[in-house]
Amino acid sequence: MELEKQASKIRQGFVSLPGSRDRANGPVIIINIGQWNLHSKDKLDSDKNVLQYEELVSLLGYLAQIPEDEARAQGFTVLIDGRKAPLKYLRRVLRACQQALYLMIRHVVIIQPERFFEQQKFNFELLKEAYEFKTSMTSVHRLTKYIDVAQLPEALGGTFRYNANVWVDLRKRYENFIVKVNNWLQTTKRLENSNISDSMLSAGGDIVKKVATNSAVDLYKMGNDLLDDLLPVDATTLKSGNSDWNDAAKKIEQLLKQLKEAEEFSCQENKNAEQHKTASAKLIEDYSQGVNNLLFWICGAGEKWLLTLHEIGDSADDARQLVKEHLELEIKSKELMDQVDELNDMANTLLTEFPDESDSVESNKMQLNKIVKVFCYRIQRQKRISLQSVLFHEKLNDFSRTTDVLLESLCTEVKAENSDDVEAEKYTMERKAEKMENIYHDVVDTGISFIDELCVDESNSVGRAIARDYSAAVVHIRSKMHETRDRRRRCQDLLDVRRLKLQQLLQLYTCENDGEQATCCFANLMHKSATRWIEELYETLINDYSEIECNGIEMGIFQEDRAKLEETARSTYEYGKQLCQVALVLRRSLRMEVQPQLTLNQKLENIWGKFCRALSESESNINIAIAFYTTANEVNHKLDDLNEKLIGRNMDVNRRPLAYMINMEKNRLGGDMRELRHIAAVLTKQFDSKNYRNKYIGEQKSAVPQHIQLQLEEIEEKFHNLNINISKVMNCHEPKANSPTEPDVLSTSNFSVDNKRKLHTNGSDSHNDNALNNVVQENNSDKDIPSHLDADTDSPTLPVTLLSEAR
Numbered sequence: 001m002e003l004e005k006q007a008s009k010i011r012q013g014f015v016s017l018p019g020s021r022d023r024a025n026g027p028v029i030i031i032n033i034g035q036w037n038l039h040s041k042d043k044l045d046s047d048k049n050v051l052q053y054e055e056l057v058s059l060l061g062y063l064a065q066i067p068e069d070e071a072r073a074q075g076f077t078v079l080i081d082g083r084k085a086p087l088k089y090l091r092r093v094l095r096a097c098q099q100a101l102y103l104m105i106r107h108v109v110i111i112q113p114e115r116f117f118e119q120q121k122f123n124f125e126l127l128k129e130a131y132e133f134k135t136s137m138t139s140v141h142r143l144t145k146y147i148d149v150a151q152l153p154e155a156l157g158g159t160f161r162y163n164a165n166v167w168v169d170l171r172k173r174y175e176n177f178i179v180k181v182n183n184w185l186q187t188t189k190r191l192e193n194s195n196i197s198d199s200m201l202s203a204g205g206d207i208v209k210k211v212a213t214n215s216a217v218d219l220y221k222m223g224n225d226l227l228d229d230l231l232p233v234d235a236t237t238l239k240s241g242n243s244d245w246n247d248a249a250k251k252i253e254q255l256l257k258q259l260k261e262a263e264e265f266s267c268q269e270n271k272n273a274e275q276h277k278t279a280s281a282k283l284i285e286d287y288s289q290g291v292n293n294l295l296f297w298i299c300g301a302g303e304k305w306l307l308t309l310h311e312i313g314d315s316a317d318d319a320r321q322l323v324k325e326h327l328e329l330e331i332k333s334k335e336l337m338d339q340v341d342e343l344n345d346m347a348n349t350l351l352t353e354f355p356d357e358s359d360s361v362e363s364n365k366m367q368l369n370k371i372v373k374v375f376c377y378r379i380q381r382q383k384r385i386s387l388q389s390v391l392f393h394e395k396l397n398d399f400s401r402t403t404d405v406l407l408e409s410l411c412t413e414v415k416a417e418n419s420d421d422v423e424a425e426k427y428t429m430e431r432k433a434e435k436m437e438n439i440y441h442d443v444v445d446t447g448i449s450f451i452d453e454l455c456v457d458e459s460n461s462v463g464r465a466i467a468r469d470y471s472a473a474v475v476h477i478r479s480k481m482h483e484t485r486d487r488r489r490r491c492q493d494l495l496d497v498r499r500l501k502l503q504q505l506l507q508l509y510t511c512e513n514d515g516e517q518a519t520c521c522f523a524n525l526m527h528k529s530a531t532r533w534i535e536e537l538y539e540t541l542i543n544d545y546s547e548i549e550c551n552g553i554e555m556g557i558f559q560e561d562r563a564k565l566e567e568t569a570r571s572t573y574e575y576g577k578q579l580c581q582v583a584l585v586l587r588r589s590l591r592m593e594v595q596p597q598l599t600l601n602q603k604l605e606n607i608w609g610k611f612c613r614a615l616s617e618s619e620s621n622i623n624i625a626i627a628f629y630t631t632a633n634e635v636n637h638k639l640d641d642l643n644e645k646l647i648g649r650n651m652d653v654n655r656r657p658l659a660y661m662i663n664m665e666k667n668r669l670g671g672d673m674r675e676l677r678h679i680a681a682v683l684t685k686q687f688d689s690k691n692y693r694n695k696y697i698g699e700q701k702s703a704v705p706q707h708i709q710l711q712l713e714e715i716e717e718k719f720h721n722l723n724i725n726i727s728k729v730m731n732c733h734e735p736k737a738n739s740p741t742e743p744d745v746l747s748t749s750n751f752s753v754d755n756k757r758k759l760h761t762n763g764s765d766s767h768n769d770n771a772l773n774n775v776v777q778e779n780n781s782d783k784d785i786p787s788h789l790d791a792d793t794d795s796p797t798l799p800v801t802l803l804s805e806a807r
Helices: 002-009 043-049 053-064 071-072 087-100 117-129 140-145 164-192 195-206 207-230 241-308 316-353 353-411 417-456 469-542 552-589 597-649 655-697 704-733 742-762 768-778 802-806
Strands: 029-032 076-081 105-111 135-138
Touching: 002 029, 002 053, 002 164, 029 053, 053 087, 076 087, 087 105, 087 117, 105 140, 135 140, 164 207, 164 241, 207 241, 241 316, 241 353, 316 353, 353 469, 417 469, 469 552, 469 597, 552 597, 597 655, 597 704, 655 704
Parallel strands: 029 076, 076 105, 105 135
Antiparallel strands: none
């Protein structure tokens, strides 16, 4: 304590705070420098009795804290007794006051020395230092000017009583009381805030209560005794006019009041603690009862209710009814969770307010949460099983509906008139089959997962294993899956039969379509083959008309084209015939009407017959054309050779051999000419009849007869020129009177010219055949016509070996 350090200096009277007040009601501090034993001969004693600057500052600071705030606000009046004080000590005191009190000093009054010289030095010192506070020098008799005589100590001529030893003892008792009361109040408050007193009381004793009560009684007695000493009632003790004691007494009374209130509050707290303890016991009891009731229902009625819901239902409707029952149980479980939340909130409150009961409350809380969690999980699992049963039966129903639709479509007749209808029917069937397979696999997967879920081991709410009998449910699921497999197998068998039938129908319509195309192909070939090779031959001659001979390469090309055409036609006919046979077999196997296929077979045979006749006619026309061009080529060569011989013949040659040779050659050429004219007439008639038929079907007329006529006219012209050259040669070697053969030559020449005119006139006339027959009869006098040529025949035919015979 600070008082222990300053007590000796205060007792010696160096500095005092008697408790008096100045005229402004400010506290008065008296510094008696005369008490410092300044004139001791022993320097050590002198220094010992003199307050050092630091000690003086510390003492002044302590005394300045004693008055109340209101008094200190008025400012301190420092009364310095300097009557016997040296100047240096006075200067030290003034500096210490300025350091310790500073702004709290209102006035410093110095009792001046009795000597005049000392007074002047003090005045000069005050003027020189210029302290921050007001200073005044006065004598002892004039102190009443600043302080009332009742507030001056007796040593300074006043009536205010002050005893340093008594002051120190009272101050010490006061400070000790203040410290004890504050400590008691703080301890009581700390115990209340930390609930230590309640825990100790609940632990089994009234020790703390008893100690607290005894301490309060002792402090209350100490405070009353101190009040009696601070406020005496008789005149022999300190008067009650001491302002500091009065302030201290007020503070003591306040502390005693607080002490009493604290004691009463402590008693009330103890009473409340007892009531709280009773209420807490009731709350804990209610919590335990709520937990026990909830656990009793879960392990009793709730467990029985859950165990009754172990079926899965035989149909989707039964399963949906089970789902409804599980939903009711789920609603009950939600109510249980709400109750558990309320009990958990109650448990948290108990754990906060009653830590001593934390073990039992925490154990009950954990047990309750665990059991309710397991029970709710079992409810959710049982609900999933019922929902899975609904899903399984709904998939079974979907599979039944899908297979019913599929079987109905498979058991009806196929209504397909062509291959497109068959493809559409096949596509629809495959989509239905694919849908059936997808639903079947879903049923199987759902059934397997359902059985696995039913076979999972289960424990009750307290952790004991439960043997749930799902054997009937497993048997039901497996029987349904077996029925599903059998139904799928029947559908697959019917699907295979329908696929085979659709494949046969597709083959049938494909064969019929191919046969129809083959028939159309024969019709197109028959339509084109009659004029194809003649037109190609005509185009070849038009492009190169100066070279009219038909060589072997061109004949080979014509023969190869005809052979390829015939081979293609024959292979097409064979393929169509096979298709018709296959289609007939398919129609019979499918039990369909066979008359359309027989009609198609007859149509194919008719087209093939027409094509064969057209091919034969085309072959005949080609052979006749080849014979004409071959004969024309040979006649041209013979005419050219004979003309060269006539031009290059020597004039001295004997007439008879020359005439005989010329006559022989001319007769041969005449026969060739008659044969060539007959072939040309036949070709012209053939093409005239062809053009006559084409006129009705709108086709283009052939230009081949005109070319034949031009080539025949060219040969006739050469033959006419040959006769003229023969006449000239014969006239040069023999006189006109001796020329018996001249008329023959001229007649032949005239005959050729007449024939030429007739051919030009009648080449495109309808009487062409009669003119040709007349010409042939007139020229058959010297040479017979070959037996295979018949001028009167409408449709002459020439064998393939006509070329070799003409040569």
